[in-house]
Amino acid sequence: MNYIDFEEIGKFSKIPAFIREPNKVIRIRSRPDLLREFEVESWEILLNKFLAKNHETYEKFQSEIHPKMGENVYYDGSGFCVSNPFRIQRELQNSIAKFIRKVADKNDSIIELGAGYGAQLVNLRNTFPKLNFRLTNAELTLSGRKLSELLSKKYNLDINTVYVDLEDPKSLDLIEIESAIVFTAFALMYVKTNFEETITKILSKGPKNLIIIEPLCEDFDTNTEWGMTCKEWMNINDYNLKIKSQVVSVVKKFPNYKVLENKALFFGSNPFLPSSLVLVGKNDL
16 A cells, blocks of 8 residues: 655645635535536536446446546545545445445345435445345436436446435435435535434434444544644535534434444545544434
8 A cells, every 4th residue: 555644645636735825715605506516517427428438337437437547645544545546436435335234234225315326326236246235326416316327227236216405304205214224425515404404304214224424524633734624625615514413413312313333534535535434323222
């Protein structure tokens, strides 16, 4: 593994220099900005790439999105490493799949909220092909849902795709959450409106587990330069800084649930946006 020191990150990432810039732009993510960013600038671009090339395998499609050449820096849970974009994404997806597998049984229903085109679910299917997981991609954007449907059909993945809006708790009413494993990955960080109402709605529908995989600002050690830089990066991008405390607050209202695990800072494909895990499950006491 090619590890580097914290001070060397600037050789591979523009973020440290940008944060030091006195006239840097501080984002305010309005709802139209968010929709444009993902509907058009993210998933529609990938959808058009898929339609244009009709990739023979899913791995070839992933190789175009995340090239196997080049060097990026990432955080692997213990230090800062340098690798190519494809390997970094594969390592991230595999770590998420392992977390889910720890709590999943054969034939479980697994729902990802805010799944985009479903990369985590596709990897879950490919990593554990013998387990008959019932996978559901719940996504806001039309382009993300369309690409998810095309990938499922093209590569025989059997992933169901449905609509959800994480800022509209009522949109969860049409999703069969009871006894399912529900997870988010890099979705709640964008939710600023009705956050606690959405978590309340999820738990009220009786999932087996709720797994939250997000950058949790409250897990950053702001006594370190790295932790302070991570917090500043989240501030600059107008991400939700209080996910962990908001989730804990909601869980306390449900006597039959508790926080079973908080695995802090386990991975960061962006070294200044490391992700943590919060596992919520049934309280057997």
